[in-house]
Amino acid sequence: xxxxxxxxxxxxxxxxxxxxxxxxxxxxxxxxxxxxxxxxxxxxxxxxxxxxxxxxxxxxxxxxxxxxxxxxxxxxxxxxxxxxxxxxxxxxxxxxxxxxxxxxxxxxxxxxxxxxxxxxxxxxxxxxxxxxxxxxxxxxxxxxxxxxxxxxxxxxxxxxxxxxxxxxxxxxxxxxxxxxxxxxxxxxxxxxxxxxxxxxxxxxxxxxxxxxxxxxxxxxxxxxxxxxxxxxxxxxxxxxxxxxxxxxxxxxxxxxxxxxxxxxxxxxxxxxxxxxxxxxxxxxxxxxxxxxxxxxxxxxxxxxxxxxxxxxxxxxxxxxxxxxxxxxxxxxxxxxxxxxxxxxxxxxxxxxxxxxxxxxxxxxxxxxxxxxxxxxxxxxxxxxxxxxxxxxxxxxxxxxxxxxxxxxxxxxxxxxxxxxxxxxxxxxxxxxxxxxxx
Numbered sequence: 001x002x003x004x005x006x007x008x009x010x011x012x013x014x015x016x017x018x019x020x021x022x023x024x025x026x027x028x029x030x031x032x033x034x035x036x037x038x039x040x041x042x043x044x045x046x047x048x049x050x051x052x053x054x055x056x057x058x059x060x061x062x063x064x065x066x067x068x069x070x071x072x073x074x075x076x077x078x079x080x081x082x083x084x085x086x087x088x089x090x091x092x093x094x095x096x097x098x099x100x101x102x103x104x105x106x107x108x109x110x111x112x113x114x115x116x117x118x119x120x121x122x123x124x125x126x127x128x129x130x131x132x133x134x135x136x137x138x139x140x141x142x143x144x145x146x147x148x149x150x151x152x153x154x155x156x157x158x159x160x161x162x163x164x165x166x167x168x169x170x171x172x173x174x175x176x177x178x179x180x181x182x183x184x185x186x187x188x189x190x191x192x193x194x195x196x197x198x199x200x201x202x203x204x205x206x207x208x209x210x211x212x213x214x215x216x217x218x219x220x221x222x223x224x225x226x227x228x229x230x231x232x233x234x235x236x237x238x239x240x241x242x243x244x245x246x247x248x249x250x251x252x253x254x255x256x257x258x259x260x261x262x263x264x265x266x267x268x269x270x271x272x273x274x275x276x277x278x279x280x281x282x283x284x285x286x287x288x289x290x291x292x293x294x295x296x297x298x299x300x301x302x303x304x305x306x307x308x309x310x311x312x313x314x315x316x317x318x319x320x321x322x323x324x325x326x327x328x329x330x331x332x333x334x335x336x337x338x339x340x341x342x343x344x345x346x347x348x349x350x351x352x353x354x355x356x357x358x359x360x361x362x363x364x365x366x367x368x369x370x371x372x373x374x375x376x377x378x379x380x381x382x383x384x385x386x387x388x389x390x391x392x393x394x395x396x397x398x399x400x401x402x403x404x405x406x407x408x409x410x411x412x413x414x415x416x417x418x419x420x421x422x423x424x425x426x427x428x429x430x431x432x433x434x435x436x437x438x
Contacts, residue, residue, distance in 0.1 A: 004053045006075040008068050011042050011343045018042045019067040019214045020074060025057045031077065039339065041214045045346050046339045055079030144169050156288035196224050215308035226370045231411035234365045237423045240431050241381055241401040251438050260326035264381050265355060269325050270437065271429040272376060273297050273317040276351055279422040281414055283350050285371040291413050300349035300369060301329060303336040310336050311369060313349040322438055357381060363404040373414055379404035
């Protein structure tokens with residue numbers, strides 16, 4: 001018999017740890033090669049992990065709910081020696097996780113892996129969630145910082161939750177900014193400026209108390225951090241979808257013959273993608289005192305799951321046809337619900353759309369998905385009475401297919417005029433959508 005280790009895989013460059021959510025197999029169960037044996041949750045994606053070999057699950061080393069660093073052995077499979085993956089003589093066979101598809105665009109480097117020594121916690125108290133996320137740069141980034149005597153905490157980070165990437169540290173050094181030894185000590189932040197608080201309350205008799213899932217805790221921290229970071233302002237626009245409703249009815253069968261389903265969201269995506277190129281400040285990020293105008297149009301689509309919320313990203317959305325948009329959105333949503341997304345498919349978004357209207361909400365005020373500066377909320381679309389003016393100037397009440405769009409934006413760099421011009425163009429494109437674009 002040979003023993004094959006099952007390891008916690010690194011599900012993308014920016015992932016340093018994972019949580020064992022659920023064991024799908026138990027000790028003594030027979031498993032086939034590539035059969036899912038456990039589910040893991042990371043700060044980017046939930047996924048099922050396949051067995052690296054066929055055999056018997058002999059040992060479970062990490063219990064459900066436990067978070068461990070990548071490359072940690074979580075289980076052991078006993079298999080026939082002939083079937084085990086080859087290994088150097090005298091060493092146990094070690095399972096190598098299937099490679100993750102390469103990301104379409106560059107993403108923040110991974111946090112510190114298991115063998116790296118983490119930076120010490122901030123003096124004077126426990127680290128906050130934001131501070132922990134920020135210091136988890138890769139060993140390469142920390143080595144570059146050490147070689148140039150740079151304090152990573154003073155480098156503006158463009159990665160997830162402000163993490164410092166290789167590009168960030170190199171750009172900081174090339175800018176000639178003061179190093180850790182020459183720079184004056186930064187002013188102390190106001191008390192509680194970076195602290196994410198989750199106050200506790202007393203449970204009453206008969207109440208049910210359940211711990212938050214990992215994805216729920218991460219979402220909570222991210223939303224609080226976003227509210228604190230961005231100056232949120234919201235604009236609302238009413239859209240007349242009557243023309244689009246007619247286009248949907250007329251083209252439904254043609255799209256189905258191509259294996260696609262044309263939805264209102266498909267039209268909204270097309271209008272948004274086309275106008276993000278015209279209104280660059282809405283497709284931007286704030287980095288310290290700089291504004292990064294993104295050249296890529298990568299639109300995240302919020303998907304509600306039974307266990308939380310995930311935002312798969314539609315890369316290069318402005319380059320896709322209506323059919324391409326319809327197919328890609330359906331595919332991403334289906335794989336999000338079945339935990340089949342790759343880590344790079346939830347990264348590098350430049351703008352986000354959330355659709356509370358699918359649950360009947362008239363309109364919503366969404367929270368910006370950092371480090372983006374705007375998010376579009378789609379309200380319910382339904383027939384309503386609307387006052388219209390005929391060609392002869394007479395006012396009439398007509399039945400129209402109507403819906404609300406809301407844009408939450410970061411007033412640090414997006415002024416009301418910028419946001420409303422963007423929304424006015426989206427509205428105009430939706431209400432006069434060219435049939436030739438289908």
